[in-house]
Amino acid sequence: MGLTAAEAILRQLLVLGAGQSATFLIAQLLADAEAEDWFVTVGDLDEDLARQCVLDHPRGEAVRFDVNDAGHRSRQIDSSDVVIDMLPAAFQDLVAWDCVNQCRHMVSVSYRDQAVRDLDLDAKRQGILLLCEMGLDPGIDHMSAMSLIRRLRAKGGRIVGFRSYGSGIPAPNQPQNPLRYVITWDPRNVVMAGFEGAQYMEKGNIKLVPYHQVFQHTWAVDVDGVGSLEAYANRDAMSYMQSFGLEHVHTMIRGTMRYPGWSETWAQIVRLGLPNETLRIPNLADRTYAEVMKMFLPLNVSGAPLEMRIGRFLHISPTGRIMENLRWLGLLSDQRIGCEGDTAAAMLIHLLKTRLPLTPELRDMVILLHEIEVEYPDLGTSERIRSTLVAKGEPGGFTAMAKTVGLPVAIAVKLLLRGELTLTGSLIPTHPSICVPILEEIDAAGLRFVETTETM
Amino acid sequence: MGLTAAEAILRQLLVLGAGQSATFLIAQLLADAEAEDWFVTVGDLDEDLARQCVLDHPRGEAVRFDVNDAGHRSRQIDSSDVVIDMLPAAFQDLVAWDCVNQCRHMVSVSYRDQAVRDLDLDAKRQGILLLCEMGLDPGIDHMSAMSLIRRLRAKGGRIVGFRSYGSGIPAPNQPQNPLRYVITWDPRNVVMAGFEGAQYMEKGNIKLVPYHQVFQHTWAVDVDGVGSLEAYANRDAMSYMQSFGLEHVHTMIRGTMRYPGWSETWAQIVRLGLPNETLRIPNLADRTYAEVMKMFLPLNVSGAPLEMRIGRFLHISPTGRIMENLRWLGLLSDQRIGCEGDTAAAMLIHLLKTRLPLTPELRDMVILLHEIEVEYPDLGTSERIRSTLVAKGEPGGFTAMAKTVGLPVAIAVKLLLRGELTLTGSLIPTHPSICVPILEEIDAAGLRFVETTETM
Numbered sequence: 069m070g071l072t073a074a075e076a077i078l079r080q081l082l083v084l085g086a087g088q089s090a091t092f093l094i095a096q097l098l099a100d101a102e103a104e105d106w107f108v109t110v111g112d113l114d115e116d117l118a119r120q121c122v123l124d125h126p127r128g129e130a131v132r133f134d135v136n137d138a139g140h141r142s143r144q145i146d147s148s149d150v151v152i153d154m155l156p157a158a159f160q161d162l163v164a165w166d167c168v169n170q171c172r173h174m175v176s177v178s179y180r181d182q183a184v185r186d187l188d189l190d191a192k193r194q195g196i197l198l199l200c201e202m203g204l205d206p207g208i209d210h211m212s213a214m215s216l217i218r219r220l221r222a223k224g225g226r227i228v229g230f231r232s233y234g235s236g237i238p239a240p241n242q243p244q245n246p247l248r249y250v251i252t253w254d255p256r257n258v259v260m261a262g263f264e265g266a267q268y269m270e271k272g273n274i275k276l277v278p279y280h281q282v283f284q285h286t287w288a289v290d291v292d293g294v295g296s297l298e299a300y301a302n303r304d305a306m307s308y309m310q311s312f313g314l315e316h317v318h319t320m321i322r323g324t325m326r327y328p329g330w331s332e333t334w335a336q337i338v339r340l341g342l343p344n345e346t347l348r349i350p351n352l353a354d355r356t357y358a359e360v361m362k363m364f365l366p367l368n369v370s371g372a373p374l375e376m377r378i379g380r381f382l383h384i385s386p387t388g389r390i391m392e393n394l395r396w397l398g399l400l401s402d403q404r405i406g407c408e409g410d411t412a413a414a415m416l417i418h419l420l421k422t423r424l425p426l427t428p429e430l431r432d433m434v435i436l437l438h439e440i441e442v443e444y445p446d447l448g449t450s451e452r453i454r455s456t457l458v459a460k461g462e463p464g465g466f467t468a469m470a471k472t473v474g475l476p477v478a479i480a481v482k483l484l485l486r487g488e489l490t491l492t493g494s495l496i497p498t499h500p501s502i503c504v505p506i507l508e509e510i511d512a513a514g515l516r517f518v519e520t521t522e523t524m
Numbered sequence: 525m526g527l528t529a530a531e532a533i534l535r536q537l538l539v540l541g542a543g544q545s546a547t548f549l550i551a552q553l554l555a556d557a558e559a560e561d562w563f564v565t566v567g568d569l570d571e572d573l574a575r576q577c578v579l580d581h582p583r584g585e586a587v588r589f590d591v592n593d594a595g596h597r598s599r600q601i602d603s604s605d606v607v608i609d610m611l612p613a614a615f616q617d618l619v620a621w622d623c624v625n626q627c628r629h630m631v632s633v634s635y636r637d638q639a640v641r642d643l644d645l646d647a648k649r650q651g652i653l654l655l656c657e658m659g660l661d662p663g664i665d666h667m668s669a670m671s672l673i674r675r676l677r678a679k680g681g682r683i684v685g686f687r688s689y690g691s692g693i694p695a696p697n698q699p700q701n702p703l704r705y706v707i708t709w710d711p712r713n714v715v716m717a718g719f720e721g722a723q724y725m726e727k728g729n730i731k732l733v734p735y736h737q738v739f740q741h742t743w744a745v746d747v748d749g750v751g752s753l754e755a756y757a758n759r760d761a762m763s764y765m766q767s768f769g770l771e772h773v774h775t776m777i778r779g780t781m782r783y784p785g786w787s788e789t790w791a792q793i794v795r796l797g798l799p800n801e802t803l804r805i806p807n808l809a810d811r812t813y814a815e816v817m818k819m820f821l822p823l824n825v826s827g828a829p830l831e832m833r834i835g836r837f838l839h840i841s842p843t844g845r846i847m848e849n850l851r852w853l854g855l856l857s858d859q860r861i862g863c864e865g866d867t868a869a870a871m872l873i874h875l876l877k878t879r880l881p882l883t884p885e886l887r888d889m890v891i892l893l894h895e896i897e898v899e900y901p902d903l904g905t906s907e908r909i910r911s912t913l914v915a916k917g918e919p920g921g922f923t924a925m926a927k928t929v930g931l932p933v934a935i936a937v938k939l940l941l942r943g944e945l946t947l948t949g950s951l952i953p954t955h956p957s958i959c960v961p962i963l964e965e966i967d968a969a970g971l972r973f974v975e976t977t978e979t980m
Contacts, residue, residue: 264802264803267803267805273818273819273823274806274819275819276797276803276805276820276868278795278796278820279735279736279797280734280797304803304804306804306806307804338734340734341732341734341735341736341737344720344732344734346760347720347721347723347732347760348760348763349723349732350730350765363729363730363731
């Protein structure tokens with residue numbers, strides 16, 4: 069479509085964060101920059117990382133960006149037309165505040181912060197859009213679910229059950245590490261997953277799961293072409309009932325899927341208390357992993373070896389699979405930690421980055437799966453619809469994670485700057501004017517949901 | 525002492541928060557207002573609460589204060605000489621930021637937030653003091669510990685062990701509720717106690733305790749005149765080693781004391797997952813306590829009664845003391861909750877306020893206890909010093925909690941406005957120019973530490 073005269077002015081895009089899940093997005097924005105008349109500024113605390121994404125593209129620039137430098141943050145945002153927030157979730161509200169104050173649109177891939185939700189009215193007053201949860205999960209999951217829900221309703225269906233799962237894991241049939249996992253996104257989010265507990269509803273029963281039980285409270289989910297995975301409850305599924313218009317379902321579940329075995333190991337890491345971002349361990353970098361493990365165990369009065377102590381404390385086998393995984397990860401080793409940061413969570417982040425990297429020969433895989441139960445009162449029938457997206461990364465190219473996180477963001481930015489997306493306020497992508505065009509482009513890019521219907 | 529001409533100008537004091545532990549402080553500031561030439565503005569979200577503290581005092585004023593209203597907050601702070609922060613800890617950084625920006629001193633009773641610690645240099649540049657942890661615990665505990673440590677060092681002692689305990693509980697020999705506890709401070713802090721885990725060092729072994737174990741990891745402490753209490757680890761004791769100059773101790777413990785039995789009950793409330801401030805339970809106020817309890821339990825497939833289900837899930841007796849306490853608290857009841865807020869933590873806060881109030885005929889009690897191991901290398905001897913403060917509230921008058929929290933704050937404010945306290949930066953009260961005069965006045969007010977020395 070043609071641009072109007074007013075829109076044909078050079079637009080300034082500011083991408084905050086150049087980590088591994090931002091690489092595809094930045095490449096895509098730069099690829100569109102000439103045709104759309106954009107200039108793309110990429111800011112990261114690590115300027116080199118930003119530079120590696122921009123290279124010497126004539127319509128791109130890399131800058132050092134420290135989100136905690138209020139003056140610099142505010143100036144950068146002020147000179148942009150749209151701000152794309154790829155930073156860790158904790159900074160979403162800082163960026164959103166500046167965007168509201170300076171009348172700039174924001175698109176963010178992180179879960180919408182309560183503070184950002186509360187900015188809805190302010191954003192509307194300023195005539196701007198704060199569009200959050202715009203990546204894969206959260207992101208494509210919401211859009212594809214809403215699209216499916218709308219289609220079933222148009223057929224006279226009444227949604228009674230909603231289960232939605234997301235996953236970013238290694239593709240099957242490749243050499244695997246013992247944990248069958250690789251890091252394709254912010255490892256901090258892997259380490260702190262579940263720490264606020266989880267809530268869902270199953271057959272009318274609301275269930276709250278405290279952090280120390282999230283990874284013990286798992287169930288099996290079959291994915292066509294992949295096999296049986298395990299799922300744990302993902303945050304507060306109940307909070308989406310209203311945004312999805314699903315106030316009357318009996319089942320409302322959001323889950324995260326892993327290969328079987330991840331959760332039983334991570335559950336023990338949580339029981340030990342290692343994912344802690346608050347307590348600062350003196351001289352952490354100079355200590356060994358075994359030393360830190362001992363800090364989480366009762367005193368050794370019997371002189372037992374470390375595996376025995378861990379096994380006794382957690383009531384797990386000192387020679388079983390979980391202990392093997394802990395050892396393989398390096399948690400029992402006498403090696404110096406040498407990490408940045410001084411919390412046990414920082415140590416885990418360092419360990420996951422070191423032990424679970426996505427090496428160039430490996431492909432990652434992204435899965436979204438919706439399972440929707442629908443009744444057709446006029447027909448007196450019921451169906452269970454399963455809609456599945458499986459995407460795999462290109463070895464040596466973009467990961468499936470980077471592509472599926474970045475693509476919806478890039479499309480949303482384009483719609484926004486072309487004036488085709490005119491909503492304002494603090495939103496997540498459930499509105500048809502966001503879902504419909506973005507899902508079409510995603511589908512055209514080869515990211516396709518496969519649907520099966522089972523009569524109940 | 526006389527005031528210089530410059531100091532004889534009317535000074536504006538702003539007290540933020542008029543909750544139960546601020547009552548003595550406000551009375552004290554108003555009592556001193558005429559002599560010191562002060563005007564005291566008390567702000568609370570609940571203006572009535574502020575008004576009850578100020579009454580019709582000619583040198584006082586009550587205002588409605590919403591800390592989240594940035595404009596009002598900033599204007600109020602701007603028109604004050606010193607800001608006294610008695611708000612929940614989460615707001616300390618907001619207040620401190622404004623104080624730094626507007627060159628106003630701040631005195632706060634809450635634990636110093638990391639963000640406020642990081643404002644040290646900015647505060648120094650602005651020539652202001654951000655004095656945190658200025659109540660009882662944290663507050664008097666730090667000052668009395670530092671004073672004792674300095675005295676022992678002056679005698680040639682080398683501190684090798686440091687244990688410090690605080691407690692706010694009902695006075696003994698009174699009718700007690702089954703939990704032997706009453707609410708004398710912000711019930712939110714009781715409900716969320718320990719949620720960031722705890723860290724300490726004992727005989728050279730650093731120990732980290734995750735949240736779900738804090739209340740199971742208890743030990744007995746004898747207090748002269750009170751008897752045997754139970755202690756649980758209080759936050760990050762290690763973080764005080766540097767501020768106390770105790771880098772070379774083998775033992776560094778901070779604990780919170782309760783009557784025996786509190787912790788074993790609260791441990792189960794934590795294991796259930798009830799202290800959660802994040803997950804919002806739909807229509808919480810209209811549900812019953814029993815209904816919410818069931819949300820934290822596995823599905824009831826056998827039709828067992830609630831006590832049986834809780835007992836099985838937690839591995840506790842369905843008819844034992846802990847279950848009796850849960851029932852007495854009201855957690856098993858079919859009563860409508862009717863609380864403000866929509867989290868299980870909000871429900872617990874409501875329950876504690878309802879079930880554990882300090883009724884007018886009851887006295888509360890505050891305890892501080894330091895246990896210090898000291899070696900005298902020149903003499904080849906060692907001692908264990910125990911220093912204990914026990915203070916009881918006046919029935920119908922001020923609580924011991926309000927008095928011991930408020931008195932050090934009131935003295936610090938006086939020193940600051942008289943120009944006798946000239947430190948700047950972000951501090952906690954460990955410096956002699958704070959400790960010495962404040963401890964003298966506290967002692968003169970009848971809050972005395974009793975010391976015993978045991979040769980080892």
